[in-house]
Structure formats: C-alpha cells, structure tokens
Amino acid sequence: MQIVQTDVVIVGGGGAGLRAAIAVAEADPDLNVSLISKVVPMRSHTVAAEGGSAGVVQTEDSLDSHFYDTVAGGDWLCEQPVVDYFVANCTREMVQLEHWGCPWSRKDDGDINVRNFGGMSTARTWFAADKSGFHILHTLFQTSLKYASVHRFDEFFCLDLIVVDGRCQGIVAIEVATGEFFRFEARAVIFATGGAGRVYPCNTNAGISTGDGMGIAFRHGVALRDMEFVQYHPTALPGSGLLMTEGCRGEGGYLVNKDGYRYLQDYGLGPVDPSPRPKAMELGPRDKVSQAFWHEDRQGRTLETPLGTAVHLDLRHLGRAKLLERLPMICEMAETFLGIDPAEAPIPVRPAVHYTMGGIWTDGDTATNLPGLFAAGECSSVGIHGANRLGSNSLAEIVVFGKVAGEQAARAARAAPAIDARATTHEAEASMQSALALLGQDGDQRLADLRDTMQTAMENGVGIYRSAEGMQTACQTLEKVRNDYSRVRLDDKSRAFNTEWLTVIELGFTLDVARAMAYSALQRTESRGAHQRLDGYEKRDDEHFLKHSLAYAVADAPPRIDYEGVVITKLPPAERVYGGMARQEGH
Amino acid sequence: MATHDEIEIEVLRYHPETDSEPSYRTYRVPFAHETSVLQGLQYIKDRLDGSLTFRWSCRMAICGSCGMMINGVPNLTCSAFLREYHPGKLRIEPLAHLPIERDLAVDQTDFLEKLASIQPYIIPAESKAVDEGPFTQTPAQRERFYQYSECINCLLCYAACPQYGLDSGFLGPAALALLHRYNSDSRDVGKADRMPIVNAQEGVWACTLVGYCSEVCPKGVDPASAVNRNKVISTLDYFFRFMAPRGASE
Numbered sequence: 141m142q143i144v145q146t147d148v149v150i151v152g153g154g155g156a157g158l159r160a161a162i163a164v165a166e167a168d169p170d171l172n173v174s175l176i177s178k179v180v181p182m183r184s185h186t187v188a189a190e191g192g193s194a195g196v197v198q199t200e201d202s203l204d205s206h207f208y209d210t211v212a213g214g215d216w217l218c219e220q221p222v223v224d225y226f227v228a229n230c231t232r233e234m235v236q237l238e239h240w241g242c243p244w245s246r247k248d249d250g251d252i253n254v255r256n257f258g259g260m261s262t263a264r265t266w267f268a269a270d271k272s273g274f275h276i277l278h279t280l281f282q283t284s285l286k287y288a289s290v291h292r293f294d295e296f297f298c299l300d301l302i303v304v305d306g307r308c309q310g311i312v313a314i315e316v317a318t319g320e321f322f323r324f325e326a327r328a329v330i331f332a333t334g335g336a337g338r339v340y341p342c343n344t345n346a347g348i349s350t351g352d353g354m355g356i357a358f359r360h361g362v363a364l365r366d367m368e369f370v371q372y373h374p375t376a377l378p379g380s381g382l383l384m385t386e387g388c389r390g391e392g393g394y395l396v397n398k399d400g401y402r403y404l405q406d407y408g409l410g411p412v413d414p415s416p417r418p419k420a421m422e423l424g425p426r427d428k429v430s431q432a433f434w435h436e437d438r439q440g441r442t443l444e445t446p447l448g449t450a451v452h453l454d455l456r457h458l459g460r461a462k463l464l465e466r467l468p469m470i471c472e473m474a475e476t477f478l479g480i481d482p483a484e485a486p487i488p489v490r491p492a493v494h495y496t497m498g499g500i501w502t503d504g505d506t507a508t509n510l511p512g513l514f515a516a517g518e519c520s521s522v523g524i525h526g527a528n529r530l531g532s533n534s535l536a537e538i539v540v541f542g543k544v545a546g547e548q549a550a551r552a553a554r555a556a557p558a559i560d561a562r563a564t565t566h567e568a569e570a571s572m573q574s575a576l577a578l579l580g581q582d583g584d585q586r587l588a589d590l591r592d593t594m595q596t597a598m599e600n601g602v603g604i605y606r607s608a609e610g611m612q613t614a615c616q617t618l619e620k621v622r623n624d625y626s627r628v629r630l631d632d633k634s635r636a637f638n639t640e641w642l643t644v645i646e647l648g649f650t651l652d653v654a655r656a657m658a659y660s661a662l663q664r665t666e667s668r669g670a671h672q673r674l675d676g677y678e679k680r681d682d683e684h685f686l687k688h689s690l691a692y693a694v695a696d697a698p699p700r701i702d703y704e705g706v707v708i709t710k711l712p713p714a715e716r717v718y719g720g721m722a723r724q725e726g727h
Numbered sequence: 728m729a730t731h732d733e734i735e736i737e738v739l740r741y742h743p744e745t746d747s748e749p750s751y752r753t754y755r756v757p758f759a760h761e762t763s764v765l766q767g768l769q770y771i772k773d774r775l776d777g778s779l780t781f782r783w784s785c786r787m788a789i790c791g792s793c794g795m796m797i798n799g800v801p802n803l804t805c806s807a808f809l810r811e812y813h814p815g816k817l818r819i820e821p822l823a824h825l826p827i828e829r830d831l832a833v834d835q836t837d838f839l840e841k842l843a844s845i846q847p848y849i850i851p852a853e854s855k856a857v858d859e860g861p862f863t864q865t866p867a868q869r870e871r872f873y874q875y876s877e878c879i880n881c882l883l884c885y886a887a888c889p890q891y892g893l894d895s896g897f898l899g900p901a902a903l904a905l906l907h908r909y910n911s912d913s914r915d916v917g918k919a920d921r922m923p924i925v926n927a928q929e930g931v932w933a934c935t936l937v938g939y940c941s942e943v944c945p946k947g948v949d950p951a952s953a954v955n956r957n958k959v960i961s962t963l964d965y966f967f968r969f970m971a972p973r974g975a976s977e
Contacts, residue, residue, distance in 0.1 A: 179782075179784060179790075179792065180835060180839065180880075182790075182791065182879075182880055183782075183784050183785075183790045183791060183792045184790075185784070185785070185790075187785060187789050187790045187879075188785045188787060188789055188790065232857055232858075234861075235857050235860060235861050236857050238861040238862065239849065239851070239855060239857065239861070239862070239914075240848065240849055241848060241849040241909070241912060241914065241915070243869055243872070243873055243876050244861075245869075246864055246865060246866050246869055247866075248865070248866060249863075249865070250863035250864050250865040250866075250868070251861075251863065252861055271789070271877070274789055274879070275876065278876070282842075282847040282848050282905075283848045283849075285842075285843045285847060285848065286848050294835075294839070317828055317829075317834075346784040346785045346786070346790060347783055347784050347785075347786070348784050379761065380761070380786065382786065382787050383787070446759075446760070446761075447761070469789070472788075473787060473788075476788065476806045477761070477787075477806075586773075587773075587777065588773035588774065630777060631776060631777030631778045632777050632778035634742060634744055634745070634778070635744070636742070636743050636744050636828075636829055637743075637780050637828055637829035637830075637832055638778075638780075639772075639780055639781075640772070640777040640778060
C-alpha cells in the first residue's frame with residue numbers, strides 16, 4: 141500500500157469539494173491539500189445542474205424573504221441559525237464565482253440577471269443560461285489550478301475513512317487505473333461526495349451519485365440526518381429521468397395534463413395567470429408539484445408514453461428566441477433525446493428522484509460528530525433544506541458551505557494531534573482486505589440484479605406517497621439484498637481499472653443509504669415536505685415530529701432511528717401557503 | 728425498455744495486465760428506439776460481460792466522460808443511438824490518438840496538463856474585493872467568449888485532430904479554445920502571459936486547418952475558429968513586439 145502524507149484530504153471534486161480546496165489554499169497556503177475524486181473533477185455531478193443558484197440581489201428583495209422562503213419551503217424542518225448564515229452568504233459567493241470568471245447571464249446594462257424559481261418570493265436565481273452547474277464547476281476547477289498547494293488525485297476511489305482513537309486521521313483509496321491501494325494520512329478530512337439519487341431506478345442523477353460518503357460515514361457511527369426526505373423533481377424525461385430544469389417554469393413554462401389543462405390550479409397553487417407569479421402554479425415548490433402529478437396520474441389524466449405516463453411541459457408560448465437564449469440546453473436535449481423542438485411541441489415529463497435533502501449530520505460549521513471529519517454539499521445535512529429543498533438553494537449551498545468546510549478543516553488540521561502511523565496502517569490494511577475479499581469471492585448473485593432489486597423496492601415503497609405496508613416491504617427487500625450482497629460474484633477479478641469491482645463497493649454504500657432512508661421514513665408517522673403518507677398520517681404533526689431523524693448504523697441489524705429537536709429562532713412553524721394566498725415577504 | 732430488435736456491437740478490448748495488444752469482441756444487444764449507444768454498453772456490462780470497461784456519468788452530454796470512436800467517428804455515446812446504426816453494426820473503440828488505459832477508457836493526463844498550462848482562470852487588471860460586487864459585463868462582451876466556455880473537455884476534438892495524432896506535443900483544439908475564452912473575456916488581462924503559449928511551435932501554428940475538430944464538437948464550440956483567430960493575434964503580437972515594449976499588444 142502506498143502512503144501519502146497530507147494535511148487536508150477532500151473527497152469529491154464537485155462544486156463543494158473544489159470550493160473547499162480553494163478555501164483551504166487561501167486560508168493557509170502552507171497546508172498540503174489532497175483532492176481525491178473518483179472522476180476527473182469536471183465530470184462531477186455539479187456539472188448537470190441547470191437552472192441556477194440563489195442569491196438576493198434585487199433592490200426590492202431581502203435576506204429575510206430568502207430566509208422565509210427556505211424555511212417554509214422546508215416545512216419548518218430547517219436549522220434556522222444555519223439558514224440565516226446561508227442566505228447572508230449566498231450573494232457573496234455568487235459574486236466570488238463571477239470574479240473567478242463564471243459567465244453569469246447578464247441584463248442589457250451588464251448587471252447580473254436573475255430568474256424566478258419554485259417557492260421563491262421573487263427572482264433571485266443567478267443563472268448561466270441553463271448550464272449553471274456546468275459553468276460553476278468548470279470555473280471552480282479551472283480556478284483551483286492556480287493554487288499550488290492543491291494536489292489532485294483524479295480517479296482515486298475513496299474506500300474508507302481511517303478512524304483511530306475516535307478521530308478521523310485519513311482515508312483509504314483505490315487508484316482506479318491500477319487498482320493499487322493508497323493510504324492518505326491527514327489531520328482533517330472533508331467529505332464532499334454528493335448525493336445518492338442512484339438509490340432509485342428513475343433519477344436525474346449521474347451514475348456516480350451513489351452516496352459513497354454517506355455510506356462510509358454511516359458505517360463509522362456518524363449520524364445520517366433526515367434521510368427520509370428524498371426530492372422528486374417534477375419535470376424529468378420518462379424512462380431516463382433526464383432533467384428538464386425548473387428554469388423552464390421560471391421562464392414561464394406551463395404544466396398541462398392530457399386535456400391541456402393547467403392542473404396545478406386544483407392543488408392549492410392557483411390562480412392561473414398567463415405569466416409566472418412567484419410561489420404559484422408552476423412556480424410552486426417541488427414536493428407539491430410532484431405530489432400533484434401523482435394525483436393526476438391516479439385519476440387517469442396523464443398521457444401514455446412508451447416509457448411511462450407523463451404530463452406536458454409546454455414552452456411553446458415563450459417563443460424560439462427566448463428558448464434559445466435562456467434554455468439552449470433544454471432545446472438541445474429535447475431534440476437529441478426526444479426528437480422534439482420545444483418551440484413547436486410540448487415536452488413529456490414526469491417526476492424523478494433528484495436530490496437527497498438529508499445526509500451526514502453536521503453542525504452549522506460543517507463539522508460532523510466524528511472529530512476531524514467535515515462534510516459539505518449534498519452528502520451533508522447542514523440543516524438548510526429541511527423536508528423539501530427549494531430549487532437553486534443547492535448550488536448556493538455547495539459554495540457557501542464548501543468554503544466554510546475548507547476554512548474549518550484548515551483550522552482543525554493546524555490544531556490536530558500527530559497522526560498515529562501504526563494504528564492508521566492497521567485500519568487501512570483491514571479496509572483493503574475487505575475490498576480484496578469482494579474481488580475474490582465466489583457467489584451466485586449478479587451485481588445488476590441486486591442494484592435493480594434495491595432500486596425497485598425504493599421506488600415502490602419509499603416514493604412520492606408512502607404507507608407503512610409499502611415501506612415495510614421495502615425494508616424487508618433491502619435486508620434481503622444486503623444478505624445477497626455477500627454472495628455477489630464478479631466477472632472481473634483483475635485489479636487495473638476494474639469498474640465492476642468499484643461498482644460493487646459503491647452498491648454497498650448505496651444500500652446502506654437506502655436502508656437509512658427506508659427505516660427513517662417508516663418511523664416518521666406524519667406527513668411533511670417530501671415525506672407524504674397515505675395511511676392515517678396525512679397531516680404534519682409538530683407535536684411529535686418537529687424533529688430531525690438521525691439514522692445510526694447497528695451491526696447486523698437495521699439502523700437505529702433517533703431524533704433531535706429543530707433550532708427555531710425567529711420563524712415559528714406555520715402553515716405552508718402557496719398560490720394566490722402566498723406570503724411574498726420582502727414586497 | 729420496449730425491446731424490438733437486436734444489434735451487433737463489436738468492442739475493442741485491451742487489458743494492460745494480460746494483453747500485449749488489443750483485440751475485438753462482438754456482443755448482441757437488444758435495443759429500442761430510445762436506446763443510446765452508452766445504454767448498449769451498459770447492457771453488455773450488466774448482463775453479458777462485467778469486465779467491459781468504459782467511462783460514463785451524466786447520460787446527458789454535459790460531463791464529457793463517454794467519448795469513444797463509433798465506427799471510426801469520435802462521438803459521445805450517451806447521445807448517439809443504436810437505431811442510427813441498425814441494421815448495420817457498430818464498432819466501438821477508445822478515442823483515437825490517446826493511450827488506452829483499458830478497453831474503451833483512454834488516458835486523459837496529457838490533456839489535463841495542457842489545460843492547466845494555459846492559465847485557464849481570470850487574471851484581473853487589479854484585484855477587486857468581493858464586497859465591491861460583480862464586474863459589469865454586457866451581453867455583447869459576454870458573447871465574445873461564451874461559445875468557447877462551453878467546452879465539456881470530452882476530447883472528441885483531440886481524437887479528430889490529425890496534427891495531434893502526428894505530434895501529441897501540439898496544444899490541441901480544446902486547450903487553445905479555452906485559452907481564447909479567457910483572452911476574450913472583458914474581465915481578463917492575462918493575454919500577454921498566454922501569448923508565448925499561442926506563439927510557440929506547439930501553439931496555434933501547429934494547426935493545419937483541417938477543421939474536423941469543430942465538426943465533431945458536440946457543443947458547437949468551434950475550436951478551429953478559436954485557433955485561427957489566434958493565428959491573426961499571434962501575427963500581430965509578433966509585429967508589435969518589434970515596435971513596442973511587451974504588453975503593448977493587449
């Protein structure tokens with residue numbers, strides 16, 4: 141096993157990891173940073189984010205309004221002091237990205253342009269056409285090349301944390317090209333490993349979004365918080381789940397059922413206006429818009445397509461010029477994947493899994509409850525999304541909290557005790573042996589079958605609407621898959637660039653994340669945000685469940701689900717109101 | 728997947744631990760109207776042969792991972808479709824001109840070093856604090872560089888470039904396009920620092936104007952136009968260096 145001695149390890153080269161790397165380098169250029177990523181950083185899933193990133197910028201807008209929208213959007217399951225910090229720092233980070241070259245779309249006078257987004261009281265979403273995540277990621281990656289203290293380890297797969305004496309002291313990684321094991325000794329580790337959309341069969345996520353960091357942290361006793369809250373994005377392509385950005389609706393797109401009717405007016409989101417009204421109709425929050433699809437589908441008012449039922453995302457009235465300026469990638473994707481010109485024909489869409497609201501528990505400074513380990517971005521639960529994330533808050537999150545994680549890890553690295561080399565060696569050897577055992581084992585289970593069984597169980601049991609019976613079935617199936625996992629057989633027993641081996645390891649992480657989601661969901665006997673039940677718990681229950689769930693790993697048993705209170709400082713729980721009666725704070 | 732037909736996919740195989748040279752293997756893959764070439768490869772890996780090795784990630788032509796040669800043409804496999812090749816067959820090979828790591832995965836190191844060498848970040852005239860707010864940039868100013876910022880680093884243009892195939896020292900289409908992207912940005916004054924790279928033997932002058940890079944670019948970046956604009960700039964830079972102190976050509 142090769143050894144790399146470093147100060148700060150960052151796992152994940154997406155927006156959060158790159159922002160963290162730059163923050164460490166700026167905070168202390170003497171600290172050696174190792175940026176570990178299983179793909180070359182610009183391949184990270186940040187690249188696929190389309191619509192934009194929140195940051196209050198219009199004179200009539202306010203931080204209070206962004207705060208209110210975020211907390212109400214999250215159905216009050218947000219850590220309010222953390223949301224306060226978040227909204228106060230979004231715009232600063234958007235400007236920082238601008239200084240680094242991000243090609244934000246502009247108004248005619250050269251000022252920053254912003255668009256409307258779901259659940260937001262006013263236009264505050266910065267955008268770079270409909271490739272916002274792509275441009276943010278490439279800007280961060282290219283800017284990171286300026287910093288000599290940042291050393292990249294591209295296509296290194298993080299296998300495990302090294303925990304000695306209750307403190308995180310590094311990681312074990314596999315170099316993909318060779319299959320060689322590397323031990324990184326570090327005084328602080330940041331997980332920025334992204335989400336876990338691959339728990340589900342139909343999702344908007346990249347193949348790499350397998351919840352690795354969540355799974356690894358969970359196995360080391362770190363809590364996964366609010367895992368039952370899984371976001372379905374309302375407008376994805378049937379079958380593939382490819383994302384049609386909420387920006388389509390921000391620009392004025394309509395959702396219509398098979399009768400051409402803007403059905404969202406029947407779900408508390410009206411009145412119907414010809415042009416977008418913030419927080420109404422197509423600009424409702426994602427949980428409610430996806431739930432409305434589910435009801436339309438049940439009532440037979442959706443369209444049949446070869447890959448499943450759908451509604452229409454109609455952009456025709458926006459005109460070709462606007463579509464090409466604001467939504468060029470949507471036009472390109474519709475053409476490539478459907479053979480449709482959105483200026484001429486509506487796009488069939490249906491909800492698909494998009495975002496993991498929960499994640500690795502951290503405090504407001506991104507520290508986990510494992511000393512030496514920090515987490516930022518989608519893999520983390522820093523507390524800003526609650527039970528339902530608002531669109532454009534996640535791109536802002538990765539830079540706001542990526543920066544915090546970098547600064548905090550730099551501080552922690554300077555203060556940390558010396559690495560216990562003998563003990564870290566021992567821990568790393570154990571991780572290596574278990575990975576090698578997977579490679580050598582002889583069994584009768586095929587990887588793709590296990591993955592498909594897990595994904596189908598989650599979609600059927602832990603979907604947009606849930607019941608105890610369905611969730612119990614999902615839990616039972618997941619335990620069976622977990623059993624079968626020990627009998628998986630690989631076709632490929634070699635070491636160099638063995639993606640089958642790495643995919644099996646990923647599946648182990650994804651399976652743990654799925655279990656955390658399913659058991660957390662089963663035990664939340666209320667409906668809130670993205671967790672909606674049909675079995676007598678249709679209402680929000682603040683008395684018992686104004687609480688975060690905390691899932692802890694238990695050896696050879698289902699996760700233990702615990703709860704912690706929500707810190708509410710200035711906005712007491714109230715009813716979420718959208719449509720014509722919605723509060724437009726800041727106006 | 729509503730399967731209605733089968734297609735033959737012939738794939739280049741090469742394992743660095745056991746093979747002295749590449750060979751080909753053929754698989755039969757069921758497909759439907761919407762099945763991408765990438766999904767065809769995934770079917771092989773899931774159901775027929777788990778050892779087949781290739782990169783992929785986003786499935787929507789933005790991450791740049793899944794570029795390969797399909798019947799000799801560089802293409803993104805996620806946005807090419809099996810139906811387009813039926814009833815013929817497909818031969819899939821790793822991107823040309825790049826060393827093979829294993830099967831369909833190529834070594835990207837050379838490109839990544841080239842990308843880093845062109846100083847692909849804003850070099851501002853003077854440092855501006857974040858608190859002072861964003862730079863002003865009109866839509867027209869943005870338009871001057873935007874197209875070149877859309878490169879997804881998929882390397883199709885390197886597989887297409889005959890000059891890079893002859894001499895991998897050539898900086899190549901994507902790196903030169905990115906260089907032009909920063910040089911053309913109203914917020915950047917780093918052109919003088921980057922001109923030696925443009926002027927060097929391995930810079931723009933190595934390009935022989937074939938233009939196949941722009942033809943295969945899946946994002947319409949048109950690296951050939953970036954290269955040729957820089958030939959003009961490089962010529963001017965050459966003259967100005969005799970007429971004025973360095974930096975006057977900015």
